[in-house]
Amino acid sequence: MSLLLLSIMILSAEAFLCLTPSQHRPQQRLLYASKQKKVVEEDNWIEQVSDNSSNNDEDWEEFNIGIQGLSLQTGPLSQKFYHAMIQNKRGEEEDTGYKILALDYTAREATRVSCEQNGFMLQDSDGDWGKVEQIQLIDPNKGRPLGSIHGSWTDFLPHWKPGLGFNFVAKGIKAKGMEYNLQDVLSSLDTDGSWTEQMQESGMEMPTEDLQSLRDLSNDVNRRVREPPVEASTDDTVYRGDKRKGYNAIKASDLMVTPLDDAGRYEKTLMHVMDAWVSHGCLIVELEDPDEIQNLSQLWQTTKEFFHHLEEDSKLESTLPKMQSIPASPYAKLGYANFGNGMKFLETRLQGATAVLPELSSDITLDTNTLAESFGILSRIGNQIIQVATAASSVEHEGFDDDADAYNAAQHMVQNLVDQGEDGEEVSMSPHRLCCYSNNNNDDNGSDDTKELFGAHTDTSFATIVPVAAVSGLEVWDEDVRQWYRPELKARQLWEKSNGDSADDDNWHARYVVVMPGEFLQIVSRNEIAAAVHRVVSPARGESRLSAPILLRGRPGQKLVVSDYLGHSRGDPLLEQVNGMELQDIHNALQPKSKK
Numbered sequence: 047m048s049l050l051l052l053s054i055m056i057l058s059a060e061a062f063l064c065l066t067p068s069q070h071r072p073q074q075r076l077l078y079a080s081k082q083k084k085v086v087e088e089d090n091w092i093e094q095v096s097d098n099s100s101n102n103d104e105d106w107e108e109f110n111i112g113i114q115g116l117s118l119q120t121g122p123l124s125q126k127f128y129h130a131m132i133q134n135k136r137g138e139e140e141d142t143g144y145k146i147l148a149l150d151y152t153a154r155e156a157t158r159v160s161c162e163q164n165g166f167m168l169q170d171s172d173g174d175w176g177k178v179e180q181i182q183l184i185d186p187n188k189g190r191p192l193g194s195i196h197g198s199w200t201d202f203l204p205h206w207k208p209g210l211g212f213n214f215v216a217k218g219i220k221a222k223g224m225e226y227n228l229q230d231v232l233s234s235l236d237t238d239g240s241w242t243e244q245m246q247e248s249g250m251e252m253p254t255e256d257l258q259s260l261r262d263l264s265n266d267v268n269r270r271v272r273e274p275p276v277e278a279s280t281d282d283t284v285y286r287g288d289k290r291k292g293y294n295a296i297k298a299s300d301l302m303v304t305p306l307d308d309a310g311r312y313e314k315t316l317m318h319v320m321d322a323w324v325s326h327g328c329l330i331v332e333l334e335d336p337d338e339i340q341n342l343s344q345l346w347q348t349t350k351e352f353f354h355h356l357e358e359d360s361k362l363e364s365t366l367p368k369m370q371s372i373p374a375s376p377y378a379k380l381g382y383a384n385f386g387n388g389m390k391f392l393e394t395r396l397q398g399a400t401a402v403l404p405e406l407s408s409d410i411t412l413d414t415n416t417l418a419e420s421f422g423i424l425s426r427i428g429n430q431i432i433q434v435a436t437a438a439s440s441v442e443h444e445g446f447d448d449d450a451d452a453y454n455a456a457q458h459m460v461q462n463l464v465d466q467g468e469d470g471e472e473v474s475m476s477p478h479r480l481c482c483y484s485n486n487n488n489d490d491n492g493s494d495d496t497k498e499l500f501g502a503h504t505d506t507s508f509a510t511i512v513p514v515a516a517v518s519g520l521e522v523w524d525e526d527v528r529q530w531y532r533p534e535l536k537a538r539q540l541w542e543k544s545n546g547d548s549a550d551d552d553n554w555h556a557r558y559v560v561v562m563p564g565e566f567l568q569i570v571s572r573n574e575i576a577a578a579v580h581r582v583v584s585p586a587r588g589e590s591r592l593s594a595p596i597l598l599r600g601r602p603g604q605k606l607v608v609s610d611y612l613g614h615s616r617g618d619p620l621l622e623q624v625n626g627m628e629l630q631d632i633h634n635a636l637q638p639k640s641k642k
């Protein structure tokens with residue numbers, strides 16, 4: 047095998063693995079075009095041109111397909127293909143042919159990946175696989191279409207260089223339905239087994255479609271949190287999503303609909319939740335109840351007053367109970383900590399339905415009634431999303447036959463397994479954390495650079511619910527675009543768009559919360575939804591950012607009985623391992639030694 051072909055084969059597999067396994071990349075659901083489409087707009091789309099009326103599995107159907115380049119990473123992929131090809135370039139040989147070949151390989155690979163993610167197999171052909179047209183460059187800074195639309199690679203080439211992403215339409219491709227299996231794809235790339243053998247001899251781990259154990263999940267999480275860049279962008283340059291549905295806010299009332307109430311509305315809610323969590327790692331929820339909005343406004347006031355007291359009187363900090371583990375778990379903390387790098391946390395927990403720990407001195411004001419009420423509001427929102435996502439995954443993986451059975455089982459799971467702080471005198475495992483993040487940059491050069499304060503991590507929770515702050519700083523690693531995404535800025539953008547001239551409201555943010563999936567959700571969704579990788583970056587110099595997230599964790603002593611909550615395991619090795627395990631044991635198994 048030549049070096050060029052081997053490089054292309056390996057890069058093809060790497061690109062596929064980077065884009066498609068459910069634990070790493072979201073599936074790009076193709077929208078069926080209701081009429082002939084000319085260009086790629088915001089979403090990938092597919093249009094059936096010919097019909098396999100014979101229902102013969104051997105017959106290939108003809109499609110037109112539109113590819114949004116950001117979602118399939120046409121920029122990085124084209125650069126990899128081009129660099130592999132020019133290794134065999136001879137002297138001053140013209141590289142135009144190499145560039146066109148790299149573009150065509152990239153388009154074909156993106157088309158194949160998108161087809162396979164949606165249950166189709168692209169017809170294998172050494173020659174013409176489809177006609178590519180409507181090619182448009184993507185602005186590398188803004189992620190938007192840039193410049194003219196071109197009808198061929200030759201016309202497009204003067205405007206492109208390897209590494210720049212592009213949208214395109216492929217016409218006349220031939221595909222048919224398939225049973226998707228990652229190992230089959232790897233085998234098709236490595237027909238004689240030599241690549242697999244070389245990888246194993248070198249000690250490289252072969253990728254698999256499923257996580258086999260809790261240890262695999264823990265290792266995968268550790269790998270994923272190391273992937274994103276540490277560098278941070280300012281409010282002006284950071285990615286804040288686009289117009290696709292997964293970035294839009296969902297109404298809180300939509301989350302209350304069940305498949306028995308309104309099947310059509312429930313389906314729309316399900317699709318919105320899954321699109322946001324699978325593709326972007328978080329979902330923005332818009333509150334509608336005036337009493338709930340008022341409560342979150344009071345939560346922000348309570349948080350502001352607490353940290354203001356500490357700033358006004360530095361001696362008060364020494365009177366606060368220091369953060370330490372509670373007897374129920376070494377990983378459950380309670381108390382106050384000043385980390386010295388601009389981060390201050392007060393970890394609170396419910397004891398019973400209303401009591402809030404820790405107890406503070408009379409010199410410090412903390413409205414515990416507001417904390418208890420806001421915990422109830424936020425946990426209800428989180429529970430509803432957990433139910434929808436778990437039920438959707440159970441149906442997708444044939445744990446149940448219909449939405450209603452899956453939803454009822456997921457609802458039963460939330461009631462029994464998610465710790466909502468209502469168990470008598472027990473201290474809740476789900477903390478409500480009050481946070482203050484400050485930019486303590488004292489560089490003499492006056493630098494006001496945004497920097498990472500709370501590094502990239504996932505939460506060992508079912509879900510983490512973060513009330514949107516007035517000062518943005520929460521960032522979620524968006525698997526769809528491979529960028530840090532600032533959902534709080536997106537929420538502000540949505541508020542301004544819907545309120546126009548009346549958008550100047552200091553309490554606008556009390557209407558929005560951001561909900562992220564945790565590691566427990568990755569388990570119960572059968573790896574359909576990856577735990578969100580997220581971090582906090584510093585505000586502008588001299589400013590502080592307040593936050594008040596809750597982390598919905600598992601109830602101590604409760605067991606994850608797969609058949610009761612998720613239906614049939616279908617041989618899923620991770621589900622079979624956790625079946626019957628106590629949630630505390632699952633939680634502990636997921637903790638690296640350095641994670642407390």
